[in-house]
Amino acid sequence: MDVTFFNSKVYDKQFFVEENKRFGHKLNFLEVPLNEKTVLLAREAEAVCIFVNDIADSKVLQQLAKAGTKLVALRCAGFNNVDLKAAADLGLKVVRVPAYSPYAVAEHTLALILTLNRKTHRAYNRVREGNFSLNGLMGFDLHGRTVGLIGVGKIGLVTARILKGFGCTVLAYDVRESAEAQEIGVEYTSLEQLYQRSDIISLHCPLTPQTYHLINDYAIASMKDGVMLINTSRGAIIDSRAVIKGLKSEKIGYLGLDVYEEEGDLFFEDLSNKVIQDDVFVRLLSFNNVLITGHQAFFTTDAMQGITRVTLQNISDFEEGKPLVNEVLP
Known part of the structure; x- marks a missing residue:
């Protein structure tokens, strides 16, 4: 053809x-x-x-x-x-x-979690400048932490397996429950309970009318203080303006994005010699606890x-x- x-x-x-x-x-x-x-x-x-x-x-x-x-x-x-x-x-x-390759996206999810937690991106730049101070680089053990997965399809299931290997408690919310996920110790719960109990929340669901801006002001208010939020699924599942408010109030302690709701004018292109006109995206980049990659989880x-x-x-x-x-x- x-x-x-x-x-x-x-x-x-x-x-x-x-x-x-x-x-x-x-x-x-x-x-x-x-x-x-x-x-x-x-x-x-x-x-x-x-x-x-x-x-x-x-x-x-x-x-x-x-x-x-x-x-x-x-x-x-x-x-x-x-x-x-x-x-x-x-x-x-x-x-x-x-x-x-569900492994590609799941492994990138863990890369975002580990980088944000241990601040390896900041440490890398410091060492290159001859700065070996540890101030501001403290992380936490993933072992024993609770991670909530919204969406447990192929990618979510692989992510759950990796997290269980780290010794995490894994909660899940999905419209369909997976027997395979339950066999490895994933606990299905309500969305409200997932928000309230999770130290880390990772999104692995498709973008539908039901999931559009699922992470909004109300959802963020229900989360733990200092929660880590990761999105490697679809950008519009997150309300970017609500997340900015969550970052400013320190309700969100870490944000890792591989997708962005207005990425169509940005991602997959070299814009290094241009001024980015998206004020919301630029505001997200201004936070030192935000890590954004350009839709490369699949790559x-x-x-x-x-x-x-x-x-x-x-x-x-x-x-x-x-x-x-x-x-x-x-």
């Missing part, structure tokens, strides 16, 4: 070209994101391949369908940027990569290989008329 990739980077082309040797699709890589202004660039494509910050709303999908596109292939797990009802009405199929060799393999298999299954096991329905 003719496939046009939007928002593609050097590493996307590297992995997809190599994996495509097995599939034989015609791949066209564009650096621009998909939106209403760029959708015309896909006019020859039977399928488009998009990422987390591309826009596939009803207007974009209408233009894709009109130009002959039949498949929207997401090279990611999240699909909140696609109007699924509009796609179905237009006869467009939507597929995704539901799981690639391992293993995960990229999994993403490319599943994405290309999804496209081949569509081309060959096979069942779409990774189809996303409205």
